[in-house]
Amino acid sequence: MQTEESSTEALIDSTPMVEFAGVCKSLGNRKILDQLTFNVKRGETFVIIGYSGTGKSVTLRNLIGLMRPDEGSIRVAGEEITTMSNKELEVMRRKFGVLFQSGALIAWLDLFQNVELPLLEHTKMSRRKRTEIVQQKLELVNLWQDKDKFPAEISGGMKKRAGLARAIALDPELVLYDEPSSGLDPVIAYEIDKLINRLRDQLKMTQIVVTHDMESAYTIASRIGMFYQGGMLQIGTPDEIRTSEIEEVQHFITGGREGAVSRRSTTAIMKGRSPTFSARLEAGRGVEAAEPSGDAAPTIMELEPESSPIDPENKP
Amino acid sequence: MKDFIGLRAIRGAGYTLLLLLEALGYINHAWKRRRALFTQMHVIGTQSLAITCFFMLLVGMVFALQTGIEFARFGQTSLVGLVIVSAMVRELGPWMTAFVLIARVGSSMAAEIGTMKTSEEIDALEVMSINPVSFVVMPRLIGYAIMGPILTIFGTLVGVAGGALVANVQLGVPLDDFLRFAERGAEPLDIYWGLLKSLVFSLCAGAVACANGMRTSGGAVGVGRASRNTVVVALTLTVFLNYLLTSFYRMVKRLVAGIL
Ligand SMILES: Nc1ncnc2c1ncn2[C@@H]1O[C@H](COP(=O)(O)OP(=O)(O)OP(=O)(O)O)[C@@H](O)[C@H]1O
Ligand SMILES: [Mg+2]
Numbered sequence: 001m002q003t004e005e006s007s008t009e010a011l012i013d014s015t016p017m018v019e020f021a022g023v024c025k026s027l028g029n030r031k032i033l034d035q036l037t038f039n040v041k042r043g044e045t046f047v048i049i050g051y052s053g054t055g056k057s058v059t060l061r062n063l064i065g066l067m068r069p070d071e072g073s074i075r076v077a078g079e080e081i082t083t084m085s086n087k088e089l090e091v092m093r094r095k096f097g098v099l100f101q102s103g104a105l106i107a108w109l110d111l112f113q114n115v116e117l118p119l120l121e122h123t124k125m126s127r128r129k130r131t132e133i134v135q136q137k138l139e140l141v142n143l144w145q146d147k148d149k150f151p152a153e154i155s156g157g158m159k160k161r162a163g164l165a166r167a168i169a170l171d172p173e174l175v176l177y178d179e180p181s182s183g184l185d186p187v188i189a190y191e192i193d194k195l196i197n198r199l200r201d202q203l204k205m206t207q208i209v210v211t212h213d214m215e216s217a218y219t220i221a222s223r224i225g226m227f228y229q230g231g232m233l234q235i236g237t238p239d240e241i242r243t244s245e246i247e248e249v250q251h252f253i254t255g256g257r258e259g260a261v262s263r264r265s266t267t268a269i270m271k272g273r274s275p276t277f278s279a280r281l282e283a284g285r286g287v288e289a290a291e292p293s294g295d296a297a298p299t300i301m302e303l304e305p306e307s308s309p310i311d312p313e314n315k316p
Numbered sequence: 317m318k319d320f321i322g323l324r325a326i327r328g329a330g331y332t333l334l335l336l337l338e339a340l341g342y343i344n345h346a347w348k349r350r351r352a353l354f355t356q357m358h359v360i361g362t363q364s365l366a367i368t369c370f371f372m373l374l375v376g377m378v379f380a381l382q383t384g385i386e387f388a389r390f391g392q393t394s395l396v397g398l399v400i401v402s403a404m405v406r407e408l409g410p411w412m413t414a415f416v417l418i419a420r421v422g423s424s425m426a427a428e429i430g431t432m433k434t435s436e437e438i439d440a441l442e443v444m445s446i447n448p449v450s451f452v453v454m455p456r457l458i459g460y461a462i463m464g465p466i467l468t469i470f471g472t473l474v475g476v477a478g479g480a481l482v483a484n485v486q487l488g489v490p491l492d493d494f495l496r497f498a499e500r501g502a503e504p505l506d507i508y509w510g511l512l513k514s515l516v517f518s519l520c521a522g523a524v525a526c527a528n529g530m531r532t533s534g535g536a537v538g539v540g541r542a543s544r545n546t547v548v549v550a551l552t553l554t555v556f557l558n559y560l561l562t563s564f565y566r567m568v569k570r571l572v573a574g575i576l
Contacts, residue, residue: 064443090445104440107432108355121446163440 015078017042017174017206018063023072024230025055025062032058033069034230045200045207047217049241049252050227056210057101059227060176063208064098065089076174094122097167101178103159105151111138111162112147118169137165140195157184164192168199175199177209181216193219214253218242226252328549332527335449336519339457339526342450349455356459360421361467368416372471375412376400376478384487393487397494400479401501405510406565409472411558414517416471417464418550422525425456426546429529430539438530453530457522464518465511472510513561520557521550 018040025033032055040046050056061067063074065081074082081092105114115134119125125133138144141161151159160180167175180196181189193216199205200222211217217224218238225235226249234241234249244250346353380396387393429452432438441448476498483489528542528549 061439066439066442093443093445096443098440098443100436100440102435104436106437106441107428117446118444121444166444 016040017077019075021073023069025069036231038225038232038235040208042206043204044222045220047221047224048210048227049217056227057178060178095173097172097175099163099167099177099180103163105159105162107151110148110150115166115169137169141165157188175205175207179211181213196220332523335527336523338449339453342454345450346458352455353459356455357463360459361463364420368413368467368471369474371416372475373478375408376475377482380479380482394489394493394497396483397498398501401476401498404472404475405502405506410468410510410514413468413471414554418521418547422521422546422550423543425525426528427539427543429526430532430542433532434535453526460518460522465514468514509565517554520553524550
């Protein structure tokens, strides 16, 4: 009996919670996501790092179904969400908790009501039960004493913590965080990190975290994916990323102190230029973890970045 | 073709209409969202009462003064009561109240929803599987539709009172005379018609405000644009609708008179 149970559990565990395969998305005239491919296993905390304004938030928005990709497939718990109707999406989203970059609290509700909102909308709990859960979640983020305050009356960091309390109010299977620690003082940022780890260890939640903060990334990540020019340049454990030999990755994680990034890439980063799949392949010479195999790939990978005549705007 | 302005306007109009219908479809959520609804009725109605009354009082006074000057030339100043009541009940009351509400409520409603949109609150609702049309738009639209006609009643009464005041004090029309003619200014049907017009204006202005808010993009600039567009479009739309409705009403009345 015992073994049977654990074997079915293992079976479920083996399907990834989230699968991106060849996802492309253009906004305006720019291709923000270009053949983005990665998996997130059940129960792990997957951290996405990458330069500002490159498309990490867009990645999350595609995952939640707020945006639909132009190409490719996104599966959540094995179910394809890119082709779901709005009704099906609504059902699917109950498995999600999302912490938005700015907290996204409803302005005319106080913190208590904000956290209570998902319970009120989606469950038939008694008022007492709701209060109990709201208290538990708000205490988790150290905001119970501020429960009567309105979003306009609290700091950015408090908004974010309240947003987190709301995101986990319904104990979701999958929690997405868009920069949970930006705008927080180091102590509270660390509190959030510990909270994320606790959610993983105690509640077995699968979590995807977008962050700029490498310290926090190393603390919470099961695996880290470096987002670069529309896709994952490298995916690996914190140690693998720390010791990465890819210059772009070193450049990012050391804050530009190490890893001379080719002039072409730096310009592209600064100008926020269109990312291209080929340029990314080139940067990731020989890193196969993140890359789908493409026909043009091998020849491009042999090119030296400096001598590359490839215009980032044009794919060969 | 993509940026052809007419096409954008048509798309906007289509979106507004669909939003209006969708929001009305969620009217069965009104009880569940009664708190939001009451809040909106308070913001739209109670808080606009003073400015609406002040505005209508002066409109009534100016109107009485101007018509009084003309009537005086024919020695018919006591007729002001009739003109004021008929104009107030059928035209000035509903439309001027709509005008005040668009300026005071419509613009801020668009800005509020627009801010929610740009600060990801609308997205957050969607992610929580809470339909933003039911949660945000419906209470505002229904609140608007309820309070518009109610404010019109107050506005019209105050407007007529303003007219009576001017007629009495400045034109020297005895109150009795004023009231005698005032009674003939409007029949019950006219009153219902005025309220129906007010309802139509309220739904239009509310839908335009909410649609502009929901379609906001581009940060603070976008919020400003949404608010401005709301005022321009809602005013144009209501003044145009007013003309159509008045023409229609006249036609119907003449038809009915012909049959009888
Ligand atoms: N709705 C949209 N329409 C057009 N362009 C968009 C839209 N949303 C995002 N973009 C563009 O896509 C790019 C990526 O944006 P995104 O918000 O994903 O960046 P990010 O990686 O999350 O950056 P940050 O770390 O600063 O939050 C940006 O250049 C932005 O201008
Ligand atoms: Mg972002």
